[in-house]
Amino acid sequence: MNIANETPLISIIIPVLNLSRPINPKRFFMPRQTIKDTLADIEKNVRIPHEIIIVCNGDDPELKQFVMSHPQVTRYCINSENVGVARSWNMGAQLADSKVLCYLNDDVSIGVGALESLYEQLLADPKIGEIGPSGSFWQDCAHYEYAEGDKPIDVDAVLGFCFLMRSSTFHDLGGFDVNYSPAGCEEIDMSYRIRAAGLRCVVDTQAPIKHFHHHGVSAYKVDIRYLGKTIDTLTLHERNTAYFRKKWQNIFP
Template identity: 30%
Template structure:
């Protein structure tokens, strides 16, 4: 038990996000309930769990405040629900797969109470073996914005035991001064359903003049991605989509066009699975559709065509890489080959045994004729019909997919053009309003002058 003056510590709100994590809560909540800290509330935000998470918490942890969402809102949106409920001077985001040590919270909060320039603190996270480092602060590599966690998979031998300023800390266990939330706002819910929301928040906080600190005395065990193994949503797609969102939020135009785009095109030339290529093409397309919103935030709507062309170039490069993996055959070849192989044929039997071989083959042929006539032939007919239907369906789907891709790209260009026209129109309206305001000011001055003249007379 700490001997420090308990009245000097700020009130803390621990916000735990949960989705179908009853077994994880059995480990997480007892560790939070037993932290050595005087003024602490625990808020559980349940993202529409279908297991008995909420019932379990109500029965075993009645002191926990439960906020039950009707559906899975993802990380940012779910956490924001809890952040709005939090009453503490310090708010700590906690994953439901984190187990903390008793002195974890005091160590995490202390820098926020002794240095006003510190806005966020993060802890040392270990893998379940308690010896291997998972996180000791982090950075994003430039220009591709890939995450690099310091110490990842290194044995903890004290090499990361010095507090230091870092680019960002993971949202799995992050302490935030409440004043920071007032100054910077909540998590960006555009980073749905997860990935990059913690890095984005830390970058925004640093841009506001605060520091982000890694605190090695605050130690916790993280059962990494234990809850996300249940998520059916494509993690690969979420990663690429949100990586692009982060880049568009934090890179200058020149950084995006001159550094990120060439580096991303080189990355696409590396060996990749068909799934990743499909996923990244989808992420590029979704980003094209989100360009109007992103460019409005940047105040660069007039540069829509530059960003649009760059993203289209990435999509074409990814598509070309698919052709490299599969060879130069056009898509039609696969439909033709499937149609050619759709017919199944009865086997012809033979035997290499001398003398009795022909008799064995004749017996097998006779038996096959009987079984084929009464059973197998019917199955073959059904399989041929199914194969034919599958080939025709794949052909239709291929045509539809190509049409959809062209329509989506066209829609993205049209949306960008419409948004640019809207921005130009809004600028014209602002100019007209400014001119009207100036005219009203001149009229008011003239009226005042006339009024003064009448008084003198």
């Protein structure tokens, strides 16, 4: 099936910091997925017509050259510095030309039929605000259990490494909250906003999608540079969870 010249049904939005993902020294033995691998998975396994939008953050010259010359990349944004996840996702949505947005980490493996299944489930029910392969249940603005099971299930929050939503939902809700920059809780915040709007957050844990999270910046303590500032991941987590709780504790107890 040749999908190169078909109108895209999904806009796959991928923020990227580095061409070669840094290794977590405490998990050096764990497999590592990079943007090269993720694009190869998409080319091999995704058959639904799609476009790929890369939001390139930071000062990695090899990454910029890779993104600008890669034949799979439909559209890209080259930022002079790291603008954070929420802004990157917002930028990607503004560049998208499809009615469905797929937000994808650059360290995620996509299996055969995964995005097609999530896409079909999303569009089958207008009450579904977002859908992904992994999610969790929250109480008192705190996570307490991950979703499991062999059937799609409603959750309190869909995890941010891969999820789909309608472009209209994104625009109706005003995009992602950039107060969480550079990263952390922005996807949980969006799930709460989706539920506050009366829509469902759904996960299908049977979708063949795998997140190689062990080498992500949230997996260990490290300094993150963004917008001319620096913050370590522990301080960032404490700051963002406090902001999240203050924003939602009186709405979703």
